[in-house]
Amino acid sequence: MDLDTDIGELDDLLQAQYSLSPGQRRSMAQIGVLAPESGGISTDGFGEEGGEYLTSLIKGIRGPIVSRWSSILLRRVLLSKVDSPANVNPADWVAARAWQLLRMGEAEAARSLVLKVDGDNFTPRLYEVAMQAHLATADPAGICPYVPGGLRASDAPTWIMFRPICASLRGEQTAATSLLRAARRDKVATGIDYLLAEKTIGAGFDGRRAVTIKWEEVENFNNWRYGLGNATGVEPPDRLYALAGNHVQGWRVSAPMLAINSRLDAADTASALGVLSNRAMVDLYSAAYDDPDVSDDWKAQASMLRQAYTSGTSNERIQAMKALWNRSNNSLKSYSATILTARAAARIPAAEELxxxxxxxxxxxxxxxxxxxxxxxxxxxxxxxxxxxxxxxxxxxxxxxxxxxxxxxxxxxxxxxxxxxxxxxxxxxxxxxxxxxxxxxxxxxxxxxxxxxxxxxxxxxxxxxxxxxxxxxxxxxxxxxxxxxxxxxxxxxxxxxxxxxxxxxxxxxxxxxxxxxxxxx
Structure with a gap:
């Protein structure tokens, strides 16, 4: 079967099954998620600065940001509904902001920003970022509406491999099988990447595919492996996570399909990055306290946190906090513990003896x-x-x-x-x-x-x-x-x-x- 022909035949199937009248289409003049009343900055928060300058500034954040609070502020700013600057396509402006959010570990935030742009306004760069944002949130189905446009904008293998995946998710198993065979013949993807695509196809309606994923011989981490692995219940092992940047721990801790043990393993890094708040951390530990599948070590820490909040005297609560603060010599884990106990510390009355x-x-x-x-x-x-x-x-x-x-x-x-x-x-x-x-x-x-x-x-x-x-x-x-x-x-x-x-x-x-x-x- 000719792959180009298959792509053309599936275009209609993969297009969104609705259309928007001109009056219903969203404006590109202002794009964002947060309004000032919900934590965003004002629409003119970037003043009259040109788009080329602003995007270059955002691209200039190449390394990690040392301050958790600076990251939290930057997240709010990048998510804010602001005027689209001059001298840059508004979709590319969104892409720059969403890409930086991904690099900060803010996968859900990046995806929410991408979704504020109607598909017919996408640029090649925004297609690329949209793909990565949905992989970072382990949401392969969310990529499907963008596949036709993505293929027109790019010849990246990921777009080609999403043809059979999306056909399967729509219940078109015959087309999915044909496209997958063509991709295998053309060696669009090989090894673990091909097998993950096949496993994702098996998760589609009436998929009927049993694919075993073995991570033992896999030596590298990439977003494809993270996204499709977690989406199909075969999470990458810790040794592969160790090869990824810290931002992936932010994606991991926010992934609802993962076991609490895995999310707890990512919580220290994610909280230090600013992805996880004190309340979110306490909620995660509270869930661990009641989960029979959580490891004994995490159970013990959840119990210690409970004591920090509920023990009788101030000294008893402080001792529980100290046990958490001193649980590791790692400075990041130590700082994470201070975030975890913040509201417990706030409940201690000010007293000279302390x-x-x-x-x-x-x-x-x-x-x-x-x-x-x-x-x-x-x-x-x-x-x-x-x-x-x-x-x-x-x-x-x-x-x-x-x-x-x-x-x-x-x-x-x-x-x-x-x-x-x-x-x-x-x-x-x-x-x-x-x-x-x-x-x-x-x-x-x-x-x-x-x-x-x-x-x-x-x-x-x-x-x-x-x-x-x-x-x-x-x-x-x-x-x-x-x-x-x-x-x-x-x-x-x-x-x-x-x-x-x-x-x-x-x-x-x-x-x-x-x-x-x-x-x-």
Whole structure:
């Protein structure tokens, strides 16, 4: 059977079975998921910036973002319903935003954004991103409406292999078999990739195919293997996940078809990335507590979390939290545990006798944005202590005094290389405007830190903030906060991030980024 002929014959079958009148088609002038009242930025959040510049900024986020809170802010901005900029096709603008969301581990968010564009407005790039977004959410059926257009836009093997898959999902098993044979003959896909396609076809209506998937000899991870494997109940093994970037753990933790054990294995990374909130983590652990199939280790941790929330005395609850905080020497898992216990920490009443644990409790609260709960400890913390520093940058108001003496005391206790924590603290209090000019200048002199240096990036983010471009500032903040960990973070960048976010009305986000900087260094 000629493959080109088969594709043509199936076009009508795979096209959506409805059409929209011109009046019902969605506008390309503004595209997004979140309105301002639901957490998005204003429609003019990128001002008059050109599309080529904005897409280049987004593409400039090539590495991981060190700050969880910066990632959370960037997700909101990329999902916001905003004016489509000039000098770029609106569909390509959506594709750039959705692709970055995928790289951040936000598979569901990426797919929801792609779905805001009508199929007849797709570009080759948006077809490509749509494919990846649906694979990342293990949703092969969702790709089917795009297959005809995808094949016209690209000769990628994935589109060809989706012909028989989609025919099967529509109950057209004869056509599916013919197309699959043609793909095998032409070696469009081979090995595990071909077998996963065949297994997906077997999952279609009246599929009647029994395909065994063996991962033992598979050496590489790709989105096809992730998406079709999870969609058909044959999840890739942990050794293949280990070959993938951390963003895949964000996809994994959000996949409802996976066992809770698997999702828990991904939860630490996903929460540190900002994909998983405190509430979502607690819900996941609560489900694990009641699931008979969950491993004993996860059961024990779920039980410990329950104690952190429900044990009788403050000390008993803090001991349970400490057991979770100290469950691993891995810094990522340790930080994830602080997010997990945030609301348990917020329920501890401020008391002098708990002063030794105050910095850890505050770090936990602020990891989930519980700043008002944290502020209750303002009269308990000692000037110059870790707890004082967290409140100096994280509290919603000037809860503690920030003067040269307290800054100097903090610096005297700082044992990080190059006094990095002191430099980050100075950058944050200066950016947030929480210390007077003289105190900032004196402490900067002690640390030999020059906050007046400039670069192309500092000029760009300052210029965008002066124009009130919330979206541009948030994207530039993410550009400036790339790195493997907080040791890669420049204090100068933190100063400009906190200052510009505050200027455009995102002071709360600036404070949480600053508190995170101190908690994670």
């Amino acid at each position: 002063v030794e644990d105050v910095s850890a409790l505050l770090a936990s609260m602020l990891s989930a944005g519980l700043d008002r709960n944290a502020a209750r400890w303002g009269k308990i913390v000692e000037d110059g202590s870790d707890g004082w520093a967290l409140l100096a940058v994280g509290a919603p108001e000037n809860t503690v005094a920030v003067d040269y003496g307290a800054l100097d005391d903090f610096g005297d206790q700082d044992e990080t290389d190059g006094q990095l924590r002191s430099k980050l603290l100075l950058a944050a209090v200066a950016g947030l405007g929480r210390a007077d000019t003289e105190a900032v200048a004196d402490f900067a002199s002690d640390l030999e830190l020059d906050l007046n240096r400039s670069s192309r990036w500092t000029k760009a983010i300052q210029s965008a903030s002066r124009r009130g471009q919330v979206g541009t500032v948030a994207v530039l903040a993410a550009v400036g906060m790339q790195g493997r960990n907080w040791r890669d973070m420049s204090p100068l960048h933190l100063f400009h991030v906190t200052q510009t976010l505050t200027r455009v009305g995102l002071e709360a986000e600036a404070r949480m980024i600053a508190a995170e900087a101190l908690s994670r260094t």
